[in-house]
Amino acid sequence: MATIDQDPGARVDEIAGGIYRISMPLPPSAVPGGFTLNQYLIVDDEPMLIHTGPRRLFPLLRSAVAHVMPVDGLRHVAFSHFEADECGALNELLAVAPNATPLCGRVAAMVSVEDYADRPPRALSDGETVSLGSHSVRWYDTPHLPHAWECGFLMETSTDTLLCGDLFTQGGLGDPPLTEADILEPSEAFRMGMDYFSHTRHARAMLDRLAEAKPTTLACMHGSAWRGDGAALLRALADRLDPQ
Ligand SMILES: [Fe+2]
Ligand SMILES: [Fe+2]
Numbered sequence: 001m002a003t004i005d006q007d008p009g010a011r012v013d014e015i016a017g018g019i020y021r022i023s024m025p026l027p028p029s030a031v032p033g034g035f036t037l038n039q040y041l042i043v044d045d046e047p048m049l050i051h052t053g054p055r056r057l058f059p060l061l062r063s064a065v066a067h068v069m070p071v072d073g074l075r076h077v078a079f080s081h082f083e084a085d086e087c088g089a090l091n092e093l094l095a096v097a098p099n100a101t102p103l104c105g106r107v108a109a110m111v112s113v114e115d116y117a118d119r120p121p122r123a124l125s126d127g128e129t130v131s132l133g134s135h136s137v138r139w140y141d142t143p144h145l146p147h148a149w150e151c152g153f154l155m156e157t158s159t160d161t162l163l164c165g166d167l168f169t170q171g172g173l174g175d176p177p178l179t180e181a182d183i184l185e186p187s188e189a190f191r192m193g194m195d196y197f198s199h200t201r202h203a204r205a206m207l208d209r210l211a212e213a214k215p216t217t218l219a220c221m222h223g224s225a226w227r228g229d230g231a232a233l234l235r236a237l238a239d240r241l242d243p244q
Pocket of ligand 1: 147
């Protein structure tokens with residue numbers, strides 16, 4: 001574990017082989033109870049950063065990435081959907097990582113990223129895989145799960161890590177970085193308070209499909225990452241969203 005800068009500071013932890021969680025806390029003075037913005041860095045022949053954090057926190061993100069590897073060595077900057085915490089600092093990153101390409105789903109590219117990004121994105125189709133070297137990621141389209149038409153998730157198949165974005169969002173300061181304790185109830189409490197899920201009728205089918213990939217680590221964007229039977233947890237979430 002490393003702590004980068006002070007106040008607010010970022011925390012960097014390896015949560016699966018070659019996958020680092022960069023957690024930037026928002027203090028209780030900014031968000032009641034505190035909140036975390038997590039980026040994940042996959043270190044490999046073609047390093048990938050998943051999520052950039054907001055533009056105003058870019059200096060902190062840059063320091064945190066540099067703690068693990070040279071920022072200009074990044075090759076891919078991926079994100080689940082088009083919101084400031086997912087990709088607000090995209091252009092700042094592209095400016096300091098000249099060989100990095102934005103990577104997102106086809107809908108995100110079409111509706112936002114081809115216009116917004118300073119370099120053209122690589123738009124992934126549902127099921128498409130990208131080899132990073134010893135790691136490999138597969139893109140899943142998940143429209144409106146939990147929100148945004150363009151939403152999707154990456155599954156890293158060598159470590160069975162699902163980069164699950166805003167699914168299982170937990171409030172608080174994200175301790176510990178990786179937990180085996182229950183995250184469904186805390187994330188359900190957060191969902192009840194914020195109503196940040198869409199009301200798509202296809203949540204169960206999409207969650208079943210993610211469950212079939214059998215992730216053993218869920219790399220949550222907000223809160224602790226989690227280790228355990230990811231298929232069971234995804235199906236438990238489907239039961240909450242779509243009681244049978
Ligand atoms: Fe979001
Ligand atoms: Fe998010």
